[in-house]
Amino acid sequence: VAGPDPPAPHDQDRLLGGLLSPAFDEQSCRSRYESFLYRRPSPFRPSTYLVERLRRYEARHKRCGPGAPLFNEAVEHLRSGRNAARSGCQYVVWTPINGLGNRMLSLASTFLYALLTNRVLLAHAPPEFDGLFCEPFPGSSWTLPANFPITDFAGIFTMGSPTSYKNMRQAGAVSGGDHSNVTADTLPAYVFLDLIQSYTDAAFCEADQRVLAKFNWMVVKSDVYFAAMFFLMPAYERELARLFPEKEAVFHHLARYLFHPSNDVWGIVRRYYGAYLARADERVGLQVRVFPEMPVPFENMYGQILRCSEQEGLLPKVALHRDGAANNNHSSAMASGRSRNHKLTSILVTSLFPDYYERIRGMYYANPTETGEYVEVHQPSHEREQRTEARGHNQRALAEMYLLSFCDRIVTTAVSTFGYIAHGLAAVRPLVLLRPPSPEAGVDPACVRSKTVEPCLQAPPRRMCGVAEGTDIGALVPYAQHCEDEHKGLKLF
Ligand code: GDP
CATH class of the missing domain: 3.40.50.11350 (Rossmann fold)
Incomplete structure (x- = not known):
């Protein structure tokens, strides 16, 4: 049966075994397709399932990302102050804290979270973060647009913030025994997931994840590699086993996929x-x-x-x-x-x-x-x-x-x-x-x-x-x- 030609061996190397999409303009980001020339071949190969999920993610990002009609709609919901019962797309907004290494760990973790929960990852990029990385998703952007309704990230997203999931839970705003009884349209327009150092306790119960899943907008602030936590949660076990049959290579693949120096x-x-x-x-x-x-x-x-x-x-x-x-x-x-x-x-x-x-x-x-x-x-x-x-x-x-x-x-x-x-x-x-x-x-x-x-x-x-x-x-x-x-x-x- 005539099918598409298998990629040439050179392409396999250049695209890191299918990890990278070939859909980018090379000149706009030379590191993406050149890094492999500087390294020995990786001992780890991405699974075909990971590759498939990444391509599906990219399609979702394009459909839901900045500039798309679904994005504008979701932003309108966000402006209204109330979570919509139904939304075509759900988002997780990453906001940076601490040094660059901490930032890259938490950003890669947030991307894994987006993959697992079918959200779209957006990054709040303050000026000092600008100009570091290339866009990772073809035909779209991961940067929050300038007219995004939330601007005061430093002021709002603090430990004591009433928008923090942990604080909401403590105040009884989302709880009452069985969290799953909360209906989506009674919730605020967004939730803040505070995962800074010792506050990683906030969110890793399955009941918590069920409530969090109802929020169309979520903001994550973290300085740790919280990706590792998902591997302890039975709910994600099967999916993660398919995505990453080699557990040692989780960050390796995520980082080589996401982080391309400008x-x-x-x-x-x-x-x-x-x-x-x-x-x-x-x-x-x-x-x-x-x-x-x-x-x-x-x-x-x-x-x-x-x-x-x-x-x-x-x-x-x-x-x-x-x-x-x-x-x-x-x-x-x-x-x-x-x-x-x-x-x-x-x-x-x-x-x-x-x-x-x-x-x-x-x-x-x-x-x-x-x-x-x-x-x-x-x-x-x-x-x-x-x-x-x-x-x-x-x-x-x-x-x-x-x-x-x-x-x-x-x-x-x-x-x-x-x-x-x-x-x-x-x-x-x-x-x-x-x-x-x-x-x-x-x-x-x-x-x-x-x-x-x-x-x-x-x-x-x-x-x-x-x-x-x-x-x-x-x-x-x-x-x-x-x-x-x-x-x-x-x-x-
Ligand atoms: P950590 O503090 O060692 O966990 O790493 P981070 O990257 O989170 O924060 C340390 C920050 O200090 C880095 O991001 C750089 O801004 C700076 N820094 C530390 N070591 C070096 C180094 O060897 N070279 C350069 N250029 N900057 C460094």
Whole structure:
């Protein structure tokens, strides 16, 4: 039977096994179809069901998204202040909080939520978020239009907001024992789902989900990878098993589908890669995050990096000789071209501070490596402090997450969401520099290999519905465990 030609192998790579739609103009977003050239092939393939659901999602987004008549209708309902009993489309509006890594985790989670509940994902993009990513859905936009009736996101969506689902439930506005008795047209026009750090308790009972399903408009604010929670809910189990037969690749696929650096950011990535990383035989990414609330002194952190390197055979060893004689022999062998090992390792350091890069580079500058191989050390920027409100700063942060994700081996700092994004995109199981109990304390081992490329949900709900009090949330399903870097956290593998 004559059917459409199977896609050429090249297209399979370029479209990441069908994850990406071919329907975009390449020039408007060069990273979308070029990223694969910079990475080793992913060990994970998207399921055909995920691919099918993504194409269906894209059709829905086009039908319901900004500019479409159904969108205008839904916005009119929103303006009226009352939820409509029936609506052609339902929406989930994501609003950002905290750093870029946190934002990407919660945005990917919100997209998964939209997939599971047949909603349309829209992003409230404040100026500093603008210009980071390309549009992810063909023929439409995910950005809220300028005339959207809700504008004061910072003012309305706070912990105490009466629009918050948790507060509504507490005030009895949506409850009364069996939540499912509430009729849709008695509800307010939108509901706010507050899933910030410790407030992730709000919504993961099936009764809650039944009420939430009645709201045509929902606003989500979160700084965590709450996607992991859906894997603990029996209601989504079958669907998630079909979407993600490999649980370890949930964020990997979501992130490679959604997050395409804008041409400006991609320009930084391409130039930097071409100038400093392209020639290397091996690229090692080292992400050193020093948190303001855990100010580990430089010497401690540097010592920890060296111990981790020693323990895991990470950085090429330098030949340190007391008398220098062996060094000289070695150098003359190199000068006369007798060295047989011409391997080049590039170490990419990302950090807000220049000190780690300088110390490591200095070590390779002053000493030969044991094998005679060459080592380059690079750090793209040292911004000194987090400035989430500044667009250029965020663009550089995104570029660095991408550059890290092109590395063959990745070392991250415990509990840093910046690091989670890099290894999730890369599909590399990172070495994680563990967090000391206090800034000055030692930590042993210095680092551990993560069992998964998935990010950690750092703040899961304290208890789950339908599960006895005190039950260990890390033992509920075979594919979720506590995280290496945050014991109370949860991750899929
Ligand atoms: P987390 O705080 O480590 O979980 O990561 P986030 O990404 O949520 O917030 C940290 C923010 O600090 C980043 O988004 C950047 O704005 C900035 N930042 C931290 N580390 C780096 C780095 O290595 N390079 C750059 N350019 N920015 C960084």
